[in-house]
Amino acid sequence: MSPPGEETASTDTQEAIMEATFRALSKHGYSELRMRDIGDEMEMTRQVIHYHFDGKYDLMSRFLEYIIQQYEGSVEVDPDAPPREELDARIDQCLFGPEFEDFGHWDRMKVYHELFTHAQNDEQHREIFNDHYERIRSSITEVVEDGMEQGVFREVDAARMGQLITDVIHAARGRKLALGHDDAPQETRKAIDEFILESLHADPR
Amino acid sequence: MSPPGEETASTDTQEAIMEATFRALSKHGYSELRMRDIGDEMEMTRQVIHYHFDGKYDLMSRFLEYIIQQYEGSVEVDPDAPPREELDARIDQCLFGPEFEDFGHWDRMKVYHELFTHAQNDEQHREIFNDHYERIRSSITEVVEDGMEQGVFREVDAARMGQLITDVIHAARGRKLALGHDDAPQETRKAIDEFILESLHADPR
Known part of the structure; x- marks a missing residue:
């Protein structure tokens, strides 16, 4: 040591x-x-x-872990918040990034998405992304499960819902970066609310 | 001539x-x-x-147009089909690819997604993708509008719905390719049905 x-x-x-x-x-x-x-x-x-x-490849793998760690570490959610509030906070953080000064969310996401696509040719990066993706997806799935247990969300396949929301967030970020659609995160936020989360609320009747 | x-x-x-x-x-x-x-x-x-x-760049731009043309040209939909049926057919084609022998949908999509992410550094490719994306998105938006006119879908922001479905399809394909999630298209198909399209049907009451 x-x-x-x-x-x-x-x-x-x-x-x-x-x-x-x-x-x-x-x-x-x-x-x-x-x-x-x-x-x-x-x-x-x-x-x-x-x-x-040990060379460029070793450095890149470590760098990928580094930006993923920054990204995940940035999500701060009150554990006692109602499920819908926690869900909103997690979606916002992933879509818009943390409000740290100098964090440069979109600059970092640009590198993140480039490495993500490149992972189709790279077993080690693919593994790092898979672990990360699993954590992000699980954090959303767990909130959905909490909401179901508390009776505020209707019974759904929580893992499937978690995956869908994770995919939508990823696509919106990718579209902003690749196609220059700067309103993609905001527009996607509205689509998630109107078309996905709206149907999640337990029917009060 | x-x-x-x-x-x-x-x-x-x-x-x-x-x-x-x-x-x-x-x-x-x-x-x-x-x-x-x-x-x-x-x-x-x-x-x-x-x-x-005229060099690699010119060839790549032309190639991008070539695979996009193949991709778009492959969508065959009966114009008299009911809106939900047409919507399903379009989603399936984009998610799973056409059933042409030797078409190699996923091999082509691998190149497509690589060029898509790369478009963040490339104005000309970005424009080609934007035109293509607009066509794909519009084709879904129009079916949603048809369904609303016919009274089988409830009133929604059809463009927002078209964009959401386009994004979800793109994300599922990208995840299969980059992370090796081979069940992503099938799982996403179920998620679209359960969480997005289900809420689109006009309330029969």
């Missing part, structure tokens, strides 16, 4: 490499990215990248 | 180049593709590619 001081230094360094990777990816895109582009975004010598990571 | 014989030859040649491009893209992916890879997939000399297309 490394002494506490060293461990902190290493964490800071890795964070600096991750942020440099993010800036380099935003500029050059995944397929054209070279290790030296990442080095150009850092104040430290680029030897530290090679010290910490 | 070229004499009829020549025109046919040229169309055949372009078709041969398009199919060679498709095979090369399936093997190498978009970002790694070189013109010579396409030449390797052809029986003709690769000079004909340079004769017909």
Whole structure:
């Protein structure tokens, strides 16, 4: 085990490499990215990248985990909120991103969606995305189940509903990024309300 | 105008180049593709590619239009079918692809989704996709409007509904390809039925 001081230094360094990777990816895109582009975004010598990571592929996998962690960690929901309120909060966070200053939700999502599509050729990235997708989907499925238990939602296949909402969010983000439909998240929010969540409420009769 | 014989030859040649491009893209992916890879997939000399297309970018734009045309042209719907039947047929075609032998729906969709995500960096491809997306979305929106006029669907924002269904289909295909969820189209079909279309039917009371 490394002494506490060293461990902190290493964490800071890795964070600096991750942020440099993010800036380099935003500029050059995944397929054209070279290790030296990442080095150009850092104040430290680029030897530290090679010290910490075993090539571009290793670095990219770690980077994917890094942005997924930021994304998931950003969802803050009151555990005592009513199910519909929690559902709304989770959908909003995934659609619009956290309101952190400098978080750059859409810049990060641009990289995220590029790596997502690229995962069709990449077993390791596919696994990282699958784990992440499962967590996002489950968090929505669980709220639907809570609502059913509390009698505020009607009985549905909660996993199927969770998957549908997760897919719709993903598509709206992808469409904004790929096709430039800037109103896609807002419009999708309304569609989810009107066409999906509306039918979820338990019939009061 | 070229004499009829020549025109046919040229169309055949372009078709041969398009199919060679498709095979090369399936093997190498978009970002790694070189013109010579396409030449390797052809029986003709690769000079004909340079004769017909002004570089990789021009060829890729034309190829994108080619697979979109195949995709859209494959949707055959009886214009006198009841709205719900037509809606089902359109959703099925987009989700599962046409049943042409050798069409290779998923191989083509793999390329389609790769180019779609890449369009975030490419104004011309973005425009081609936007036109295509608009046609797909409108075809669904129009069926919803027909159903409303005939009184079998309740009054909704038909364009919003058309967009939602288009997004859900796109997400399901993308998830199957990127994450290997082979049951995504079938599961999504059920989710569309249960959670979106069910609420579309006009209340018989």
